[in-house]
Amino acid sequence: MRIGISHKFTMGFIIVVASIVGLNLLVPLLGLDQYWWHQLFSVTGALLVGLVMGALFSRIFTNNIRILREAAERISSGDLSQTVRLSETLFPDETYDLGQSLNKVNDNLRRLVGSVRESSRRVADSAKGLSATAEEMTASSHDLSNTVEQISRGAENQADTIEKTTRLIREMAMNTELVASSAHKVSEAVDLSVQTAQQGGETARQTMERMMQILSDVEKSGAQVVTFGARVQKIGKIVEVINNVAQKTNLLALNATIEAARAGEYGRGFAVVAEEIRKLADSTTESAGEISSLISQIQEEGQGVERSLRSSIDEMAAGKKAIDLTSTAFAEIIDTALNTQVKATSIAELSQRQIEGANEMVAAVDEISQVVSDNAAATQEGSAATQQQSAAMEEMAHAAQDLATYAENLLEQVKRFRLENSTTAD
Amino acid sequence: MEQVLIFRLGGEWFGLEISRIQEIVEEPRLDYVPRSPDWLTGAMNLHGSIIPVLDLALYLGIATMAPPGRVVVLAPVVAILAIGVSDVYRIVRFAPETFLPSAEEDNRRHHIAALYEYEGLVINMLDVVSLSASLQSI
Secondary structure (H helix, E strand, O other): OOOHHHHHHHHHHHHHHHHHHHHHHHHHHHHOOOOOOOOHHHHHHHHHHHHHHHHHHHHHHHHHHHHHHHHHHHHHHOEEOOOOOOOOOOOOOOHHHHHHHHHHEEEEHHHHHHHHHHHHHHHHHHHHHHHHHHHHHHHHHHHHHHHHHHHHHHHHHHHHHHHHHHHHHHHHHHHHHHHHHHHHHHHHHHHHHHHHHHHHHHHHHHHHHHHHHHHHHHHHHHHHHHHHHHHHHHHHHHHHHHHHHHHHHHHHHHHHHHHHHHHHHHHHHHHHHHHHHHHHHHHHHHHHHHHHHHHHHHHHHHHHHHHHHHHHHHHHHHHHHHHHHHHHHHHHHHHHHHHHHHHHHHHHHHHHHHHHHHHHHHHHHHHHHHHHHHHHHHHHHHHHHHHHHHHHHHHHHHHHHHHHHHHHHHHHHHHHEEEHHHHHHH | EEEEEEEOOOOEEEEEHHHHEEEEEOOEEEEEOOOOOOEEEEEEEOOOOOEEEEEHHHHHHHOOOOOOEEEEOOOOOOOEEEEOOOOOEEEEOOHHOOEEEOOOOHHHOOOEEEEEEEEEEEEEOOOOHHHHHHHHOO
């Protein structure tokens, strides 16, 4: 049952007054005759009751106020670990209300400080983590920046290399065009060679035909010369016979002259006839000798003709062989030239394809060059962005450090609040 | 005028009067005569008579290129003998007074009676009597 302090005071007065009154009523029952005893007893009894009641009341009240003051002092010093605990009573008053209120304040403060401490701890942790992350990111962005710079330098080198490559490919294409035009020229030259070789082969065949004609003519002439020689030899034999006859005739004439001489005067006419016969025989012998010398001249010349015919035949055989070789050589030249033509044509085609490939390569390399310059530009942009990012990161790291410092300060501030007995060591 | 047969022995020209000649034969068949000197070429058969043939050039020591080509058969009144000569030329008429005397040495060794000039040729007139005598003396 709640009784206010004012009521308690009132009730105390009433109890004191009632006790005075009661004692005055009780004294006569005690048999005390004298008045003054009477009065003394009553006064003393009243004083005792007043004293006891006052002492009891003020003791309880003072005790409660002390407890409340101590609690308030604890709270103000930051100790929020204890609740206000007033001694149990049947009649709670305003001190109890005050204790309840202090407990509420204490609880609220404890929750607030706990949440502040928790939050500041978390903020500090987060700030540390943030700072570490920012540092890592700064390092990473430095690395990234370095890498981007390397990429940028690499891109420049790449651009140079691509330029060189393009130049080389263009030179290659030009050389290939030279090769192609040379191959065309070779092909044309081979055409001419084939024509010339075919004409040469035709000429060689015609020459061969004429030579065969001449050879058969020469062989015929040779046969005629041999026949002529044989006839001349027959004439020679006939002349030999004539010569023999003439010599015999001469001998007969000589013998006839000898006979005529032996006959003396009768043989004189006969001797004249014999002389005439001898002269005939002499002139026959002379003519036969001339014919013989003519025949030997003819035979010599015939042999010369035969020899020259034979050597002509030999030379013609050699010529035939040479023409055969020439024909074969022309055929081989034609074969080789045709092969060369096929090869030259294929070289020209290959060169054409190579030129096309080189042009495509040039286009591709141009595209690569474009991509590389784009890359270089993008890399430079990336480098700038990375540098900006790096600066931002550094700022963020600074901010995170500041934040951590603030959180530390806050934590330090709320550290003086003791929330629990077990955590008083914090 | 004397008719003389001009004949040749190797490179030398000789002459012989035709009154001392029986006949001129062209390369007769010769039979070998055993144990005869080398200048006796052989023996020939002329109309049934056997006549020895003398290689005159060999006998006189005159160098020849070929064996005798003609045989001159001497008249039987002179000697039974035929002489092989290189060739016979012709029969000419000489006046004996145009003969030139031969050297005594030639006469003794080569049986040359006299010399005669005919158409630029020196003709040695053969002395068949001396020749025959020298043969018989062997």
